[in-house]
Amino acid sequence: MLRREDLHKYQEFCVKFLLNHPEALLILEMGLGKTIITLTAILILMYDRFEIDKCLVVSPLRVTKVWCDEAMGWSHTQNLRLSRITGTARERKAALQKKADIYVINRENLVWLVEFFEDNGMEWTFDMVVLDELSSFKNFKSKRFKAIKKVRPHVKRMIGLTGTPTPQGLEDLFAEVGIIDGFQRFGRFVGRFRDAYFRKGDFNPYTGVVYSYIPLPDAEKRIYDKISDIAISMKSVDYLDMPECVYVDHAVEMDAGESEIYEEMKKDLVVELEGETITSQNAAVLSNKLMQMASGCLYTEEGGIVHIHDRKLEMLSDLIEQANGQNVLVVYHFRFDHDRIRDYLKNLGYEPRDIKTDVDIDDWNAGKIQVGMISPMSAGHGLNLQRGGHIEIWVTLPWSYDYYSQTVARLWRQGVTADTVIVHHIICKDTVDLDVVEALKRKSTTQENLIAAVKANLEKGVFR
Incomplete structure (x- = not known):
């Protein structure tokens, strides 16, 4: 004590x-x-x-x-x-x-x-x-x-x-x-x-x-x-005598057909998928839709989910495998991210577990959870997870620097036993993911800044 x-x-x-x-x-x-x-x-x-x-x-x-x-x-x-x-x-x-x-x-x-x-x-x-x-x-x-x-x-x-x-x-x-x-x-x-x-x-x-x-x-x-x-x-x-925090970007890429769907939404603000017409009414909605597509799925107007690709899931499984049994904290953004990650990893023999309750937190810090899952919206402030691992993988990055920095600090904080905390970013090439990364580097903290960027890029015809 x-x-x-x-x-x-x-x-x-x-x-x-x-x-x-x-x-x-x-x-x-x-x-x-x-x-x-x-x-x-x-x-x-x-x-x-x-x-x-x-x-x-x-x-x-x-x-x-x-x-x-x-x-x-x-x-x-x-x-x-x-x-x-x-x-x-x-x-x-x-x-x-x-x-x-x-x-x-x-x-x-x-x-x-x-x-x-x-x-x-x-x-x-x-x-x-x-x-x-x-x-x-x-x-x-x-x-x-x-x-x-x-x-x-x-x-x-x-x-x-x-x-x-x-x-x-x-x-x-x-x-x-x-x-x-x-x-x-x-x-x-x-x-x-x-x-x-x-x-x-x-x-x-x-x-x-x-x-x-x-x-x-x-x-x-x-x-x-x-x-x-x-x-x-x-x-x-x-x-504090803080360990080094290393940030590593991992690029994934959609194939030609998937990229075409993405470009159609970006250009026309509407796309036809599996018989569904999905529209984006304004720049804010468009930025969110493009983030969804970069992550692998797209919500329909009725709340359904249309699958686009599994590139990020494939990279996630590679990173977990490379961890060689070390505990990994996976950060997701969309609800479909959570469900897809859980199902995908279970099919590979992993047992991903949400870090939600006090028991979950205690078990994580005791080293009993190899793959933990959290959302930055619900786990951004106050959680002490530094004793359970030193590897954090972001499947989808948020616009908010506050959410991002606070979630990174769940592991990179006083009391962590590792010499290095590693934060992995899975980024889809030639998509809005790159704009999010740039915003986080500038410590941009509001979606308004990014909506303005969306509008500017749309006007210039250079939006990713």
């Missing part, structure tokens, strides 16, 4: 930062130990300084268990009482009634929790709130944001934890910083925030509706200067 003395110097620095800042934004890359840092600060605030009584942690569902496991893994925090407010309404109520120091709830149930207090005429009892992952609160119109905003005046200490504070651009910081500091630094109105730091991008000249905003040349520096007193940021490579 780890002890308080085992904390790194930078972690102790972060603990002190949280202790000295009632409103704090902890921007730490994956693997730097945001959870134990925060638990240590909570312990001191609660039992040494007597400044807080009860703490609420809001996190992705799977990460709720990570908080409990992390507390039990350190001698100085193992006696903290944690209660997970998850499950059915009856189970959530029971967890809420337990005597605990820290209550951990998944973000999907935050609205329920706030309404539960309101409906029962109860005062908000959590004087400290930790938002993990803060980027989940970037949308100031979302129900969860409005829920936490409602109780914000009753919270004495507010902490935001994230590795990627701007997954969709600098605009995200308006809501994220606002909920932490009570809208002190950027004000309460998003319009004024935009006027101060952005200019209008795409807009409808007839209605005046603005579709996007472009940061002013000095916006990033001015925004970060504005929050520098409550934010601390660190990178893993600067503070």
Whole structure:
């Protein structure tokens, strides 16, 4: 069991930062130990300084268990009482009634929790709130944001934890910083925030509706200067003895007939396959359809699936074979990816298994799963999978750099035992896959950028 003395110097620095800042934004890359840092600060605030009584942690569902496991893994925090407010309404109520120091709830149930207090005429009892992952609160119109905003005046200490504070651009910081500091630094109105730091991008000249905003040349520096007193940021490579992370691209290629189908969709926005007429109404839909085709299938208008090729599956099986029995984490994007990978590998004698439950995670880390399967949309934040393997294979890459970087960090993080983490990308030549790779290299994080690229390429007639 780890002890308080085992904390790194930078972690102790972060603990002190949280202790000295009632409103704090902890921007730490994956693997730097945001959870134990925060638990240590909570312990001191609660039992040494007597400044807080009860703490609420809001996190992705799977990460709720990570908080409990992390507390039990350190001698100085193992006696903290944690209660997970998850499950059915009856189970959530029971967890809420337990005597605990820290209550951990998944973000999907935050609205329920706030309404539960309101409906029962109860005062908000959590004087400290930790938002993990803060980027989940970037949308100031979302129900969860409005829920936490409602109780914000009753919270004495507010902490935001994230590795990627701007997954969709600098605009995200308006809501994220606002909920932490009570809208002190950027004000309460998003319009004024935009006027101060952005200019209008795409807009409808007839209605005046603005579709996007472009940061002013000095916006990033001015925004970060504005929050520098409550934010601390660190990178893993600067503070940890991290293993090397190697990225390897593997190209596959459609045959002439398959490429012809792809080119038809790209050019005409419509294709006839197996008696089905499949259309793409706009650039966003087209980019998604082309990604599907590059991966080997295509969804029909009714939700059916039309097969195009198995090139990526063939490469995947080769890579697993080359791993020579070492555990492999396979990342899929589309639902048909999941089903096809599972069936294809089973026919080859493998036993692929989804990494979804706590038991799955424990078995993976215990080395009991040779081929694990995850989706970046459901496994992007908080999962500790570094003990189960060091090989990650992407069958289909996502547009989002946030999803990508967070999923890579499931293996490439503190605690991995291998000297090298290998991330494989299976890429279909002469397709939209190449645009996705280029976007990820630029750390593009929004599909809007890629939709713009689709439009530009279509106009130029050079779209892959």
